[in-house]
Amino acid sequence: MSEVVHNGYKSGSNLERVLVAGHFAVTGELGPPKNHDANVIRRKAELLKGCVDAVNITDNQTAIVRMSSIAAGVILIQEGMDPVIQMTCRDRNRLGMQSDLLGAAALGIKNVLCLTGDHQSFGNHPTAKNVHDLDSIQLVRMVKDMRDDDRFQCGEEIPGGGPRFFIGAAANPFGDPFEFRPYRLAKKVAAGADFIQTQLIYDIPRFREFMKRVVDMGLHEKVFILAGVGPLKSVGMAKYMRDQVPGMIVADEYIERMEAAVKHIDKTDKKARAEAWQQEGIRICIEQIQQIREIEGVAGIHMMAIEWEEAIRPIVEGAGLLPRPAIQ
């Protein structure tokens, strides 16, 4: 509420403090379980603790019903971590979203990532009705207006002041039309995004080109851009991401390296192959982080190790990003 001292911060979340202090930030991602088992969150949190500055909690990712991102975020707070709750426009209208934002703030959540949301046809309730009352850019603006103008979307004043969030948005440098992507990012910045997390990057030259345009437009000075990275786990996963995941590009180089990693291992020795793939996936990821750190305008990385949270520590450590800064 308004009596809280803001110290010049927008929300004062750990993520905001780390970025404002000029550190190269590291965020992670945690997918809540398809049940109500809080221990799943605690177990995954343990793997991320000390490795990341904040943890994204997905919101019914790929349109599959999972524990609510806000509830899982509260469990993370209990574990002493800084959650970034993801909020999609697919499942709630502007009333539901604002009500949940008030609730999230009341429970101590300070970061929100505003997303359009994967289409429900990809998930486990393909016959559902979607909402899309707002789009992600309108959601960013709504959260900003609640924070900065203490107003609901309808313009009505929020009694006692609006909830204060550090506002995130996503960017996909690999979607089409490619030339428009930096401009869409500019729209998100104009709408009020404080930080951006990108789609998984498996095509560094194309990301470099995207960032060049972003820097030419001066956007990196208005918003913190965290580059999305994640370890490949096998050749199959790499090909799946290349061929099946919408809006994703995976350079052949990585697929060839993953193939080469198991070249001399007997096909029947599945355990040895899996280990070799994992090691190579982690190695590639560390190299990518090093390459990405060289790119102007990148303020940090967002690690997405989907259902492989164990990989995060060796990657962050291997990339020389430990220990994480502790900021008061």
Add this chain to the structure above:
Amino acid sequence: MIVGEQKPLAEIKQMLAGFHKVLLVGCGTCVTVCMAGGEKEVGILASALRMSTRLDGNAIECDEVTVQRQCEWEYIDPLGSRLANYDVVLSLACGIGVQTLVQRFPNVWVVPGLNTTFLGMPPEQGVWEERCQACGDCILDKTGGICPIARCSKQLLNGPCGGSQKGVCEVNPQTPCAWQLIYDRMSAMGRLEQLLEIQPPKNWSAARHGGPRRIIRDDLRLPEDYRTA
């Protein structure tokens, strides 16, 4: 036009189960043009029903009629005297036609032979595509004449989403990405800067979300004593 598609024969037969005399009523407007419920389709469906129910051993008697427009009183009123001869009416109009019959002839049981699908047009013969959602607040001036409400799977007003690749929608590779189309058109017309404006949240109350809609034009209404219906 309103585009419809005939229901599967099995479903139609299920709706007609237990009836002996059916009148198929076609419509001479939209569903004739989209070849789903005009005179010709009424004829074909009636034959199919006669043959199929005869083979099943419980033949239904099927008569046929097609009116010019099933959604206006003046075209359906002449049916009135005939309807008492039938157990059921199978309307091959859109959902509007079905409801117009029901409202005019409250004692008649009317079932739909079509699924009313969308407002659209045929980009080529035999293909129909959605173009309009009748949202009640047209924004085509802002999007170069391509509607993201009807043609973007997520109805984005500030698209494209991250799932647009090589010009197609992530939801269905047969569907062009509406925002790619909008981008290309704005680009070609030298109006890209218009896409940089943030479109505010839409007023959905003009769409179906404000409840069933109604337009009243007092300049066209007849004096109260002359009103029908």
